[in-house]
Amino acid sequence: MKKTTGTDRKITQAWRPATQAIRGGTWRSEHGETSEALFLTSGYTYDDAATVAARFAGEQDGMTYSRLQNPTVAMLEERIALMEGAEACRAQASGMAAMTAALLCQLSAGDHCVAARAAFGSCRWLVDHLLPRFGIETTVIDSADNAAWEQAIRPNTKVFFFESPANPTLDIVDLDFVCGLASSRGITTVVDNAFCSPALQRPMEFGADVVAYSATKLMDGQGRVLAGAVCGTDEFINEILLPFQRNTGPNCAPFNAWVVLKGLETLSLRAHKQSENALTLGQFMEDRIAQSGGTMLHPGLASHPRYDLAVKQMDACGPIFSFVVEGRKQAHAILDALNLIDISNNIGDARSLMCHPASTTHAGMSAEERLEMGVQEGMLRINVGLEDVEDLIEDMDQAMKAAGL
Ligand SMILES: *Cc1c(COP(=O)(O)O)cnc(C)c1O
Numbered sequence: 001m002k003k004t005t006g007t008d009r010k011i012t013q014a015w016r017p018a019t020q021a022i023r024g025g026t027w028r029s030e031h032g033e034t035s036e037a038l039f040l041t042s043g044y045t046y047d048d049a050a051t052v053a054a055r056f057a058g059e060q061d062g063m064t065y066s067r068l069q070n071p072t073v074a075m076l077e078e079r080i081a082l083m084e085g086a087e088a089c090r091a092q093a094s095g096m097a098a099m100t101a102a103l104l105c106q107l108s109a110g111d112h113c114v115a116a117r118a119a120f121g122s123c124r125w126l127v128d129h130l131l132p133r134f135g136i137e138t139t140v141i142d143s144a145d146n147a148a149w150e151q152a153i154r155p156n157t158k159v160f161f162f163e164s165p166a167n168p169t170l171d172i173v174d175l176d177f178v179c180g181l182a183s184s185r186g187i188t189t190v191v192d193n194a195f196c197s198p199a200l201q202r203p204m205e206f207g208a209d210v211v212a213y214s215a216t217k218l219m220d221g222q223g224r225v226l227a228g229a230v231c232g233t234d235e236f237i238n239e240i241l242l243p244f245q246r247n248t249g250p251n252c253a254p255f256n257a258w259v260v261l262k263g264l265e266t267l268s269l270r271a272h273k274q275s276e277n278a279l280t281l282g283q284f285m286e287d288r289i290a291q292s293g294g295t296m297l298h299p300g301l302a303s304h305p306r307y308d309l310a311v312k313q314m315d316a317c318g319p320i321f322s323f324v325v326e327g328r329k330q331a332h333a334i335l336d337a338l339n340l341i342d343i344s345n346n347i348g349d350a351r352s353l354m355c356h357p358a359s360t361t362h363a364g365m366s367a368e369e370r371l372e373m374g375v376q377e378g379m380l381r382i383n384v385g386l387e388d389v390e391d392l393i394e395d396m397d398q399a400m401k402a403a404g405l
Contacts, residue, residue, distance in 0.1 A: 012082055017199075022265050025078030027071060038258045039071045067249050076257040077229070079264055080219075083198040084211055086231035090241055091252035091260075095194060095214020096122050098228030098250075100130070102190050102212045105244035106236075107158060109135030114152040114187075116143030116162035118169040118373045121362045123192060127161065140373075143173045144306060149181055157185070163192040164203075164313070167347075168322050168357045168381040169374040170297040172306040175313050179207035188236075194218070194348070199271040201314045210236060215252075217348030218319070220263040221270050225256040270350060270386060274319035275300070277392065278384035282321055284393050285400070289323050292405050294378070297322040319385070320347050322357075325378040330403050331356045334380060337402035340387065340395040352385040352392055 012024055029037055044063045046052040054060035063069045073091050081089035092098040103126060107113060115127040117140040127138045141148040143162050160182045164173035175191075182189045190210045191203040197218040203211050213219065215227035229252075230241055245251070252260075282298040289296050296303055299310035300317025310317065325331050335343050335354060344353035345360045355361065362375045370376075384392065 012078075015082075017083060018268060020079065020082040021199075021267055024082035025075040027075055036072065036075050036258060036261050039254050041070070041254075042066045066254065067251055068246055070251075070254050070257070072254040072261070073252050073257040076252070076261050076264075079261065080198070080213070080215075080229050081231055083264070083267075084231045085198075085202055085204050086211065087234040088237035089229055089231040090237055090245055091215070091257055092228035092230060092245075093250045093252055093256075094226040095192075095212075095216055095228040096126075098212045098214065098230050099123055099126060099190075099192060101241060101245055101248075101250055102210055102230045103131065103159065103161065104134075105241045106188060107131065107134075107136045110137075110156060111158040112137040112139070112154045112156045113159045113161055114139050114141060114149065114157060115160075116166060116171065116173065117141060118143060118166040118171045118375075119163055120167040120192070120194075121364055123161075123163065123167075124365070124369075124373070143178075144171050146174055146177050146181075149178050153181075153185055153187070157187055160187055160189045161192075162190075163195065164201075165195045165299055165310070165318065165320070167195065167320075168361065168379065170299055170304070170320070170322055171374070172299060172304070172310050172313070174306075174309055175203055175206035175208065179203070179209075182209075183207055195318050195320055196314060197267060197271055197348075199268040200275065200316055200318055204231075206313065209233070214348075215260045215263075216346075218271055219260050219267060219348070221267065221348055221350055222263060223346055223349040223351065225259045227252050227256045227260050271319070272316055273386055274350075274384055275316035277386070277389040278319050278321055278382075279317055280389045281382075281384055281392050281396060282317075285323065285396060288400060288405060289325070292325070294326070294405075295324040297324070297379075320381065320383050322379055322381040324376050325380065325403070325405065328356070328358065328377045330405070331378050331380050332359075333403035334399045334405070337399035338395060339398070340391055341382070341399075347381075347383040349383060350386045352383060352387055354380055354382045357381055 077089045188209045191208045194214040210232045213229040279300040298321035341352040345355040
């Protein structure tokens with residue numbers, strides 16, 4: 001297999017993001033295929049016994065088993081690393097496989113992890129239930145409170161874990177401050193960047209150590225496969241993550257990696273156009289929601305409490321925002337009146353999708369836990385897609401009217 005332009009990472013690294021998204025990481029077989037080849041193989045064969053011995057000894061490059069390496073998955077890993085500006089990346093079976101691996105590969109019994117209280121339901125489950133079972137202490141804080149991060153640090157604090165913007169409250173973390181604080185105390189930051197993707201926000205530019213993804217979301221962007229990724233330094237990925245991953249096997253399937261490779265080619269276009277649509281739709285709704293006593297949680301609107309920070313950290317507002325109406329009854333009434341926008345709990349998709357987090361993504365926790373993290377009964381979260389924004393506005397308009405708004 002041959003890389004498109006030599007084997008020198010220096011060449012591909014110097015490409016601009018739009019070029020990396022199309023060509024980064026591409027290897028070609030002897031057939032010279034235009035589109036990346038899909039290697040649906042679990043294993044590899046060798047010309048002779050000495051070759052396989054050399055590969056297992058790490059003396060010769062090459063594949064040995066698809067839990068360890070696969071050419072299609074390797075192309076995805078290299079492309080994501082280039083787009084993120086990371087030294088290395090390993091693809092995972094799903095976003096949750098990525099978060100679990102990023103935390104468990106480096107935390108041991110007796111360590112302490114500080115996490116944002118507003119988070120995707122399963123991310124909170126890792127912090128509240130999984131880590132403590134293995135003797136890892138956890139503290140959850142209001143991630144928008146810079147002082148809270150500092151106050152939560154203990155002598156054994158090893159990891160800061162958060163999303164920005166957070167799912168589904170759209171809380172924004174001050175990346176510069178929190179990553180700077182962590183590095184001054186020898187703490188590793190793990191940032192779940194699913195709401196933005198590298199097309200809209202690159203946390204490593206603000207000092208993040210590890211950036212983890214649900215590639216199911218914007219990276220695929222067309223609602224087809226589950227996938228994930230963890231990015232970091234060569235040392236973190238190869239010496240800390242890889243031993244965990246090779247021996248526990250949360251690997252990304254080659255087919256899913258291939259689908260995400262195709263998705264990355266259009267990621268930037270989609271992420272920016274969906275952000276533009278999300279801003280237009282948010283602006284249309286803003287006054288009506290406010291007049292009825294509701295709240296918009298939209299990082300692209302000046303009413304967001306951390307609007308200035310969002311503008312500084314993100315290239316655009318992203319496709320996802322939330323809003324809070326009177327209660328569960330009114331929220332469900334809006335969903336039931338939709339004609340175009342689908343009721344669906346996925347995000348990042350080219351289709352507009354809306355869900356009621358309290359009865360879906362965050363239904364697994366108690367009402368008190370939901371309130372503590374800001375998931376109110378009347379909250380709706382929307383992923384704005386690539387449809388004509390006028391059609392989205394008309395659908396939202398009639399659904400809000402039908403629900404008495
Ligand atoms: C969806 C999501 C995940 C989980 O990703 P999967 O691919 O569904 O496992 C993790 N974090 C955030 C912020 C998400 O939105």
